[in-house]
Amino acid sequence: MLPTETHSVPLQEKPIRLQDYGAGIFTKTPTKSALKKALKKELISVDGKIATTATFLYGHEVIIFREPPSLAPKKTLVFPLEVVYQDDYLAVIYKPAGILTSGNKFITVANALAQNLHSSTQEDKISPRPAHRLDYPTTGLLLIGKTNTALAALHQLFEHKTIAKTYFAVAIGAMKTQGTIQEPVDGKMAISSYEVLKTVPSERFQWLNLVKLSPKTGRRHQLRKHLASLNNPILGDKEYGTEPLILNGKGLYLHAYSLTFTHPFSQEKMTFTKALPSKFTKLFPDYGGF
Template sequence: MKTETHLVPEEVIPIRLQEYGVGIFREFPTKSALKKALKKRYITVNGKPGSTATMITGGENIRLEVPPAKATNKKLVFPLEVLFEDEHLALVYKPAGIVVSGNSFKTLANALPQNLRPSKLPDAATPRPVHRLDLATTGILLAGKTGSAIRALNKLFEDKQVEKTYYAVCIAEMFSFGNISTPVDGKSALTEYRVLEKVTSERFGYLNLVELKPQTGRRHQLRKHLSGLGNPILGDKEYGLEGLILKGKGLYLHAGSLRFEHPFTGKNLNIQTDLPKKFRKIFGPVQETSLGSNEG
C-alpha cells in the first residue's frame, strides 16, 4: 500500500479539494490524475472519503492510500524514437495510430519505460506523458521521468510557458496568415497560423502547408478552428467537408516542435522534427527558413 499524507495549513482560503490537491501528492501530481484518485476513493479528508466537491477550509488531514498494483510481467514492445533525454525528462516521437494514454494496453505511456533510461534521481518515477496528441497526430511528445519533473512540466503547460508549433495540410484557398479566436466547447481558444506553401489541386482547389501556433490547449482545437475557417485539415474524417475527405492516408497534422526552458537546468530546449514523408510528397523539400531552426 502506497501512502502519502498532507496537513492543510490553518489559514487557507476555502477551496475545493480538486483544486487544492493538485501537486500535493507525488503519485497523482496533475489535476486529471487527482480526479482519478478521488473517483477511485483513494483520498480521505479527516478519515472520510474525499470528492471533487469536498471543501478545504484549513487544518484538514488529507491522506492518499493506493492499493498495490496487480503484478504483471506484460510489457509493451513498441520502439520509439527518442529525440532528447536526461535524468529529468524526455521528448519522443509519437507515430500515428497509437493513443498517448488510456485504458488500453497499447498506449505510448506504456511504451515509455521500455524506451527510456530509468532516472537515477531520488524521486524517479515511471515515465509519464505531460500533454496529449490525438490518435492520428504525429510528432513530439514530452514526458517526465521524476515526480518533481512531472509536476514542473505540468506547471509550464498551465502557465503557457511551452511554445508548441504544429504543421498541417489544409484544403481550399486561405489567407496567408491570421488568428482564429472562435471558442471551443464554450471555452476561449486562440490559434495563430501562417501559410508556408501552397499548391493547386484538381480535387481540393488548393492544398496549403500551414504552420500553427496554438495559444490555448482545447481538445481538437486546431482541427475545429481550421474546419470553422473553411480550411479543414486533409484527412480529417470528423471535421472535414462532405465530399472532400481524403481516406486511407491518415490525418495531415504534425506536432513539429516544442520550445521551453528546462525547469531544472535552465537550458532553452527547442526540439524539432522533419515533416512526415506524406507532407513532402505534396510539397517536396521544405526550406529550413520556412520551418525555423533547431537553435536553442
C-alpha cells in the same frame, strides 16, 4: 511474495496529502483515480502503516505498493518509441500516428514509456508520464515527465503558456496567407495563429496549403476545429472535414513540429524539432523549409 514497488519521499517544503503527491510514483497508479483505488484496497503503506487518502507526507517517508494477486502478472506492452531527448527529469519522444497518448486502452504511449526511457535516479521518480496530449492521428513531439516535481513543473509551464509549440498541417481550399483565429473551443476561448508557407493546385481539393500553426491556447482538437471554422479543414480529418473532401487511407496531415521551453531545473533554454513525415514532403517536394 507479491510484487512490490518502493518510493522514498524527498523533504517537502510543507506537508502534502498522499492522494495529491502519489499519482505516478508507481506503475500501477499513474493517475489520482488509480491511486485512490489502491488506497481504498489498502495496497499502499507509509513507513509500515496502511495509508489512506488522509495520510500526510513531510519528507523521508518510505511508501510501498504491494500488488494484489489478481493484478499479477500484468501483460507488458512492447512498442518501440523514438526518443529525441532525455535526462534525469524529462524526455521528449516522437509520437507516431495511430496510437493514443494515454487512457484506458492497453496500447498507449504512456504504457510504452517505461520500456523506452531510462529510469530517473531522483528520489521522487515516477513511471514516466506525458505532460500533455497529441491526438490519436497526430504525429510529432511529446514532452514527458520522469519525476513528480518535473511533471508538476511541466504542467505549470503549459498552464502559464511558456512552452512554445509549432505545428504543420495541410489545409484544403483557398486561404489567406496568414491570420489569427479566435474562436471558442468547448466553451473556452482559444487562439491560434497561422501562416501559409506553400500552396499547390489539386484536381480533387482545388488547393492544398502547407500551413504553419502556433496555438496560443491548448484546447482539445483546437487546431483541427479552428482550420475547419475557416472552411479549410485539415487533409485527412474525418471528424471535422467536409464529407466529399475527406481523404481516406493517408491519415491526418497534422504534425507537432517543435517544442521550445526553459528546462525547469537546469534553466537551459531548449528547442526540439522533428522533421515532417514523408507524406507532407511528397505533396510539397519543392518547398525548401523542412
